[in-house]
Amino acid sequence: xxxxxxxxxxxxxxxxxxxxxxxxxxxxxxxxxxxxxxxxxxxxxxxxxxxxxxxxxxxxxxxxxxxxxxxxxxxxxxxxxxxxxxxxxxxxxxxxxxxxxxxxxxxxxxxxxxxxxxxxxxxxxxxxxxxxxxxxxxxxxxxxxxxxxxxxxxxxxxxxxxxxxxxxxxxxxxxxxxxxxxxxxxxxxxxxxxxxxxxxxxxxxxxxxxxxxxxxxxxxxxxxxxxxxxxxxxxxxxxxxxxxxxxxxxxxxxxxxxxxxxxxxxxxxxxxxxxxxxxxxxxxxxxxxxxxxxxxxxxxxxxxxxxxxxxxxxxxxxxxxxxxxxxxxxxxxxxxxxxxxxxxxxxxxxxxxxxx
Amino acid sequence: xxxxxxxxxxxxxxxxxxxxxxxxxxxxxxxxxxxxxxxxxxxxxxxxxxxxxxxxxxxxxxxxxxxxxxxxxxxxxxxxxxxxxxxxxxxxxxxxxxxxxxxxxxxxxxxxxxxxxxxxxxxxxxxxxxxxxxxxxxxxxxxxxxxxxxxxxxxxxxxxxxxxxxxxxxxxxxxxxxxxxxxxxxxxxxxxxxxxxxxxxxxxxxxxxxxxxxxxxxxxxxxxxxxxxxxxxxxxxxxxxxxxxxxxxxxxxxxxxxxxxxxxxxxxxxxxxxxxxxxxxxxxxxxxxxxxxxxxxxxxxxxxxxxxxxxxx
Numbered sequence: 001x002x003x004x005x006x007x008x009x010x011x012x013x014x015x016x017x018x019x020x021x022x023x024x025x026x027x028x029x030x031x032x033x034x035x036x037x038x039x040x041x042x043x044x045x046x047x048x049x050x051x052x053x054x055x056x057x058x059x060x061x062x063x064x065x066x067x068x069x070x071x072x073x074x075x076x077x078x079x080x081x082x083x084x085x086x087x088x089x090x091x092x093x094x095x096x097x098x099x100x101x102x103x104x105x106x107x108x109x110x111x112x113x114x115x116x117x118x119x120x121x122x123x124x125x126x127x128x129x130x131x132x133x134x135x136x137x138x139x140x141x142x143x144x145x146x147x148x149x150x151x152x153x154x155x156x157x158x159x160x161x162x163x164x165x166x167x168x169x170x171x172x173x174x175x176x177x178x179x180x181x182x183x184x185x186x187x188x189x190x191x192x193x194x195x196x197x198x199x200x201x202x203x204x205x206x207x208x209x210x211x212x213x214x215x216x217x218x219x220x221x222x223x224x225x226x227x228x229x230x231x232x233x234x235x236x237x238x239x240x241x242x243x244x245x246x247x248x249x250x251x252x253x254x255x256x257x258x259x260x261x262x263x264x265x266x267x268x269x270x271x272x273x274x275x276x277x278x279x280x281x282x283x284x285x286x287x288x289x290x291x292x293x294x295x296x297x298x299x300x301x302x303x304x305x306x307x308x309x310x311x312x313x314x315x316x317x318x319x320x321x322x323x324x325x326x327x328x329x330x331x332x333x334x335x336x337x338x339x340x341x342x343x344x345x346x347x348x349x350x351x352x353x354x355x356x
Numbered sequence: 357x358x359x360x361x362x363x364x365x366x367x368x369x370x371x372x373x374x375x376x377x378x379x380x381x382x383x384x385x386x387x388x389x390x391x392x393x394x395x396x397x398x399x400x401x402x403x404x405x406x407x408x409x410x411x412x413x414x415x416x417x418x419x420x421x422x423x424x425x426x427x428x429x430x431x432x433x434x435x436x437x438x439x440x441x442x443x444x445x446x447x448x449x450x451x452x453x454x455x456x457x458x459x460x461x462x463x464x465x466x467x468x469x470x471x472x473x474x475x476x477x478x479x480x481x482x483x484x485x486x487x488x489x490x491x492x493x494x495x496x497x498x499x500x501x502x503x504x505x506x507x508x509x510x511x512x513x514x515x516x517x518x519x520x521x522x523x524x525x526x527x528x529x530x531x532x533x534x535x536x537x538x539x540x541x542x543x544x545x546x547x548x549x550x551x552x553x554x555x556x557x558x559x560x561x562x563x564x565x566x567x568x569x570x571x572x573x574x575x576x577x578x579x580x581x582x583x584x585x586x587x588x589x590x591x592x593x594x595x596x597x598x599x600x601x602x603x604x605x606x607x608x609x610x611x612x613x614x615x616x617x618x619x620x621x622x623x624x625x626x627x628x629x630x631x632x633x634x635x636x637x638x639x640x641x642x643x644x645x646x647x648x649x650x651x652x653x654x655x656x657x658x659x660x661x662x663x664x665x666x667x668x669x
Binding site for chain 2 (some may be wrong): 027028029030031032033034038039050064065066073075076077078079080081082093122123124126127128129130135136137138139140141142143144147148150151152153154158195197198199200242244245246247250
């Protein structure tokens, strides 16, 4: 799907977005208890009730909860009885949004509720994430998520594309702009800290936190009924790279570039970009892959360095981009989500508001 | 609000995985101190080897030996090793391109500090003393001053190939059940069963999860239900579960406690298994020190009318 209009294709827009505050722990809440206020918030923005929604799709991971089929309990929050049209991805909610978008394209539904959530606090996230690695050659060594990101950061430094102060500047800027984001977990002046895994310091790494997000998609005139300025999805695409890190050039993100090209991101400049870059070095890699210069407002929310709730942080990027269009602060925005170690998988969406 | 409940939750599993021809040869080679790569159709050598070309998706089967020495292509200093990692003293994570290979392998490098490693450092494999045919047969890498190691001339054919690995995995969690279930568990400690009523449809959910799955709204109003209830449906269990000292066959049932809007699960005792029936009236049996009813037994009341529980099946 490119930015060009395909005959007969439906226009689909993000019409509402809501997110929780991201917190280091939410012991007092179950997943569904954490999620429900967000679901109600996003429905309230459109006046829709759960029974009005044509398709529901969610993203989460059993490995965060330590329980099989953990997403089924969260379904209570969307009123899943009587039976609804529903699906789930064991990934970030950005990929649930992609599935919902294709569902709306088929014409089988006119509205979709997309939500995702993650509670990282019950487990040790660095260890939990090792279980997504190649189980034969890599996972038995238990290389944690920070270590793998540190290898990527060192590769970037060796290539002369960054140094430790450039990395620090990315984290500092993210948390400075996050002072305007009441949902962010780390805001303002945060010490760059000691090495977590050298060359990455704690300030180069995302906070570990719990949180949830939800968006509503709608097709055609329905979108205009539900939102005064819908964020039209002009293109969306996702690509993956070889899972073996030693095969990839860690200083580049060809999958992001290809997804952006297929989503139409390079056809006209964007004014806003929300990048899912959990580690400082990754923002530098992504800016290059997406050819974003200083004229583009990048991660005004603070991005993943200010709040990185697993499974929701990518959907939040798309939601933040859409919300800026809703508020008239952007006319053409790029939303990006990633999954896997060192930017293994990448999704890019291009969103536009109606001309003013 | 009561104190937040927490309990350790350990998820542990020995994943048994079979190997294809390429992975089998590679891991068997490690057992024999031989490193194998695989040739791609465009002439590159992938180490570690895979069965399909990551670029073209071609089938790859052409094994080729590479050296046990190589060059660090990137690294990261790990001052605080975590459980399961290759070394328990500070070490460098490294990607190493072995001599003869075009791609890099992830592993650990044993050096005294971050000043002893850089991109370009020459290294060699330190083999584990006991090798089973696993990536951990490489204990780690260590610095290497000399020439590239000489290949042994292996063809990748082995007398006793490894065909699978067992990869144990353990993750530790601290489980919190949330507000609604915490309140339920707290009440159970006084042998009371408390559900929550939906403010919209007025159904009482037991055990409560904090949301009404029909209306999709939060529930909060606590309502005591039971202790007696009605068997709405049941099954007869004939297979003995590991570590469970209940004689088979036994009956596991859905039980609608009086006042509850849906049924919960429980074992039925105190009656021969083949006499349990829909509509049977039951009550909980507690054992000393238990945190939930051990089982439910007949109360002796007349059976409930089908119409009284048909909505709760």
